[in-house]
Amino acid sequence: MNKFLNNFDKIKFFFNGKECSIFIGFDLFKIKNFFEKFKEKDQVVIITNQRLYDLYYQEIRKSILTITNRVDKIIVSDGEKNKSLKTVIYVLNFLKKRRYSKNIVLVALGGGLIGDLTGFISSIYLRGTYFVQIPTSLLAQIDSSIGGKNAINYKDAKNMVGSFYHPNLILINLSFLNTVSDRQFQSGMTEAIKYGIAMDYSFFCWLENNYKKILFREKETIKYLVYYCCKIKSEIISQDPEENQNKRVLLNLGHTFAHAIESKLNFSDVLYHGETVSIGIVTSLKVANLINKFSKKNTNRIISLLKKFSLPLFLSKEMSYEDYLFFIQYDKKRIRRNQIDLVLPVEIGKSSLYRNVDRNIVIRAINSKIKNF
Amino acid sequence: MNKFLNNFDKIKFFFNGKECSIFIGFDLFKIKNFFEKFKEKDQVVIITNQRLYDLYYQEIRKSILTITNRVDKIIVSDGEKNKSLKTVIYVLNFLKKRRYSKNIVLVALGGGLIGDLTGFISSIYLRGTYFVQIPTSLLAQIDSSIGGKNAINYKDAKNMVGSFYHPNLILINLSFLNTVSDRQFQSGMTEAIKYGIAMDYSFFCWLENNYKKILFREKETIKYLVYYCCKIKSEIISQDPEENQNKRVLLNLGHTFAHAIESKLNFSDVLYHGETVSIGIVTSLKVANLINKFSKKNTNRIISLLKKFSLPLFLSKEMSYEDYLFFIQYDKKRIRRNQIDLVLPVEIGKSSLYRNVDRNIVIRAINSKIKNF
Numbered sequence: 166m167n168k169f170l171n172n173f174d175k176i177k178f179f180f181n182g183k184e185c186s187i188f189i190g191f192d193l194f195k196i197k198n199f200f201e202k203f204k205e206k207d208q209v210v211i212i213t214n215q216r217l218y219d220l221y222y223q224e225i226r227k228s229i230l231t232i233t234n235r236v237d238k239i240i241v242s243d244g245e246k247n248k249s250l251k252t253v254i255y256v257l258n259f260l261k262k263r264r265y266s267k268n269i270v271l272v273a274l275g276g277g278l279i280g281d282l283t284g285f286i287s288s289i290y291l292r293g294t295y296f297v298q299i300p301t302s303l304l305a306q307i308d309s310s311i312g313g314k315n316a317i318n319y320k321d322a323k324n325m326v327g328s329f330y331h332p333n334l335i336l337i338n339l340s341f342l343n344t345v346s347d348r349q350f351q352s353g354m355t356e357a358i359k360y361g362i363a364m365d366y367s368f369f370c371w372l373e374n375n376y377k378k379i380l381f382r383e384k385e386t387i388k389y390l391v392y393y394c395c396k397i398k399s400e401i402i403s404q405d406p407e408e409n410q411n412k413r414v415l416l417n418l419g420h421t422f423a424h425a426i427e428s429k430l431n432f433s434d435v436l437y438h439g440e441t442v443s444i445g446i447v448t449s450l451k452v453a454n455l456i457n458k459f460s461k462k463n464t465n466r467i468i469s470l471l472k473k474f475s476l477p478l479f480l481s482k483e484m485s486y487e488d489y490l491f492f493i494q495y496d497k498k499r500i501r502r503n504q505i506d507l508v509l510p511v512e513i514g515k516s517s518l519y520r521n522v523d524r525n526i527v528i529r530a531i532n533s534k535i536k537n538f
Numbered sequence: 539m540n541k542f543l544n545n546f547d548k549i550k551f552f553f554n555g556k557e558c559s560i561f562i563g564f565d566l567f568k569i570k571n572f573f574e575k576f577k578e579k580d581q582v583v584i585i586t587n588q589r590l591y592d593l594y595y596q597e598i599r600k601s602i603l604t605i606t607n608r609v610d611k612i613i614v615s616d617g618e619k620n621k622s623l624k625t626v627i628y629v630l631n632f633l634k635k636r637r638y639s640k641n642i643v644l645v646a647l648g649g650g651l652i653g654d655l656t657g658f659i660s661s662i663y664l665r666g667t668y669f670v671q672i673p674t675s676l677l678a679q680i681d682s683s684i685g686g687k688n689a690i691n692y693k694d695a696k697n698m699v700g701s702f703y704h705p706n707l708i709l710i711n712l713s714f715l716n717t718v719s720d721r722q723f724q725s726g727m728t729e730a731i732k733y734g735i736a737m738d739y740s741f742f743c744w745l746e747n748n749y750k751k752i753l754f755r756e757k758e759t760i761k762y763l764v765y766y767c768c769k770i771k772s773e774i775i776s777q778d779p780e781e782n783q784n785k786r787v788l789l790n791l792g793h794t795f796a797h798a799i800e801s802k803l804n805f806s807d808v809l810y811h812g813e814t815v816s817i818g819i820v821t822s823l824k825v826a827n828l829i830n831k832f833s834k835k836n837t838n839r840i841i842s843l844l845k846k847f848s849l850p851l852f853l854s855k856e857m858s859y860e861d862y863l864f865f866i867q868y869d870k871k872r873i874r875r876n877q878i879d880l881v882l883p884v885e886i887g888k889s890s891l892y893r894n895v896d897r898n899i900v901i902r903a904i905n906s907k908i909k910n911f
């Protein structure tokens with residue numbers, strides 16, 4: 166094993182007083198055993214889907230087995246449609262049947278879907294268990310595995326039911342990205358671009374300058390990308406864990422529109438989460454232009470970066486503004502029932518939460534075609 | 539209004555960094571308006587049952603209306619059977635249909651059932667809302683409204699699904715106790731006796747000395763009783779919010795057996811929660827006698843106090859030890875799947891958590907008749 170592979174990074178932080186460490190590296194599970202803590206635990210239960218089970222379960226299990234032989238798994242169905250109450254009930258029944266105690270570890274092995282689902286179950290089974298994230302998609306490694314937000318979709322409402330429940334440990338094995346499809350990888354990139362636009366100009370520039378290496382998945386570049394995103398996110402969420410201080414909320418840039426699109430598409434994975442966020446960001450740029458004169462130059466710069474990652478800028482099939490407004494009514498940012506609250510960029514690297522945005526402006530932005538940019 | 543009625547007590551404390559105040563008084567809603575905070579909120583939703591709606595809803599609504607006119611209610615069915623996922627779904631659908639934002643207040647107006655249910659929903663709707671407890675039963679006023687534990691029963695498993703989510707505000711109107719039946723009132727007394735046995739000898743003596751005044755519901759005595767219990771509970775839970783330090787766990791005295799009985803009775807309210815806890819305490823006394831030689835004298839003293847409040851000491855219809863052991867497998871205290879962990883008294887006013895208690899001793903205690911005491 167060469168020196169680079171032997172190397173891993175650690176980020177330690179606190180979420181509402183609860184300590185969490187992130188370990189990041191290639192071939193993480195070959196470098197060191199990160200499961201010592203499991204010795205005290207009665208049972209380890211890994212929640213994953215069939216694809217990731219086939220790819221990575223044995224590798225992780227082997228590593229855990231050196232600590233404890235009580236390792237079990239639950240396979241749930243893939244696809245955003247299954248981030249649902251039905252799946253939660255399936256897992257609860259499984260845990261109940263085996264009489265697993267509160268002293269278990271629930272391990273999420275998967276992308277954002279598995280992470281959100283497992284986090285939620287971990288927060289409610291016997292009032293909360295030890296929780297570990299092993300994110301496998303780019304999106305999960307740079308964003309969703311950190312910060313303790315979890316949720317399931319409820320009927321047509323995206324992420325309506327969930328909680329804040331931070332993992333105790335996050336293990337990011339960069340090698341897992343090898344099997345992520347290009348389209349999924351690019352979808353994950355939206356969240357990195359989001360960090361840049363919402364709060365970090367120099368990172369945005371770094372993305373512009375390194376997009377080729379990223380797309381090529383050059384190892385050092387990927388490591389820096391993931392590490393830096395984890396650093397941004399962990400800093401924000403430790404300052405503002407439950408989104409009360411107008412800081413963490415900025416990470417919702419683009420998401421109000423994205424969630425509306427996901428709802429409208431019945432969580433069907435026609436578009437991936439990151440792709441809907443890309444479209445949501447573009448719509449937000451338009452709103453920002455109308456509200457705070459967000460410049461055309463910056464708009465073009467952002468659009469150009471999204472394009473580098475082959476991210477969609479608009480829906481191929483139209484979605485009416487009525488549909489948008491209907492689903493925006495489920496948005497969690499609203500402090501008044503009938504208003505629209507949006508995170509909008511002010512410049513690249515700076516954004517702000519705008520409360521009670523004029524409905525007509527939102528409609529204009531939704532209806533404006535990409536050519537108008 | 540005389541001076542005594544005009545008077546209210548306040549207890550302020552922190553739960554995991556979250557501030558909470560308890561206000562206690564007779565005719566609380568006539569003394570002062572405690573709802574100022576609701577001004578910032580988009581909507582107030584009171585969760586209650588039909589009986590409590592008929593009795594107290596208008597009084598509370600009137601008080602809130604001076605602050606905001608956005609007051610809504612949800613009526614759920616009474617009875618422990620309805621502390622269920624079905625009711626959670628009913629409430630979630632209601633909130634979703636009205637598009638209520640995260641910036642709502644959920645108010646629990648009721649006993650421990652409504653409190654547990656509302657707390658759980660408040661913790662998961664849009665990842666958490668502002669939460670107020672207005673406990674109406676004695677049990678809820680002295681115990682369940684404080685401490686942030688919530689849960690629903692899941693199939694035959696008592697309190698299997700829930701979270702720790704502390705109310706922002708607890709309003710204890712002692713006058714509400716006027717309509718509580720004697721049997722319910724006495725059932726609630728078990729939790730007070732529990733505090734005495736588990737951790738407060740002088741309070742136990744106070745209960746012995748004042749049982750007549752309590753049963754007579756003498757006003758000053760009731761006020762002291764509720765205030766003192768709130769004080770004990772708030773101190774314990776602010777020191778050990780999530781039951782990790784062997785302190786809060788002591789408040790589970792008697793509950794391992796109680797929950798098994800409730801499960802076996804299908805949450806049917808043949809016995810009330812406090813009544814099953816009374817039986818559970820008596821069984822624990824027997825186990826303690828076998829394990830740490832808990833004295834016969836103290837046992838008799840405790841039994842005698844339980845009897846003063848007409849609390850049951852054993853099940854009228856036998857329950858087999860197999861049934862007990864079956865349901866004990868759902869107990870949240872277990873750190874190993876197949877062991878029995880029990881809180882047992884050491885002397886009156888002192889208790890301890892015993893891990894991995896000998897199964898045969900537990901069986902002997904279950905099988906021993908009350909006459910053996």
Ligand SMILES: NC(=O)c1ccc[n+]([C@@H]2O[C@H](COP(=O)([O-])OP(=O)(O)OC[C@H]3O[C@@H](n4cnc5c(N)ncnc54)[C@H](O)[C@@H]3O)[C@@H](O)[C@H]2O)c1
Nearest residue numbers: 243276277278279301302304305309314315341344345438
């Ligand atoms: N909690 C948060 O803070 C947060 C943040 C952003 C997004 N999310 C949520 O995350 C979800 C999106 O996450 P996602 O993009 O990871 O989607 P996902 O979890 O559905 O994964 C996408 C696909 O990639 C597959 N996959 C994952 N890792 C793989 C690997 N290493 N090799 C091969 N295939 C792999 C999955 O099986 C799936 O088919 C959405 O539900 C979104 O709402 C949550």
Ligand SMILES: NC(=O)c1ccc[n+]([C@@H]2O[C@H](COP(=O)([O-])OP(=O)(O)OC[C@H]3O[C@@H](n4cnc5c(N)ncnc54)[C@H](O)[C@@H]3O)[C@@H](O)[C@H]2O)c1
Nearest residue numbers: 616649650651652674675677678682687688714717718811
């Ligand atoms: N969260 C906790 O820390 C905690 C602690 C102890 C018990 N509990 C839970 O609390 C529940 C038991 O609470 P409970 O004993 O209050 O039962 P409950 O809520 O079922 O109330 C008992 C009965 O009294 C009625 N009632 C309540 N207040 C009344 C009033 N002022 N006037 C007339 N009728 C009134 C109710 O409608 C109900 O029929 C159980 O589910 C138990 O598991 C929770």
Ligand SMILES: [Zn+2]
Nearest residue numbers: 356420438442
């Ligand atoms: Zn996202």
Ligand SMILES: [Zn+2]
Nearest residue numbers: 729793811815
């Ligand atoms: Zn109780």
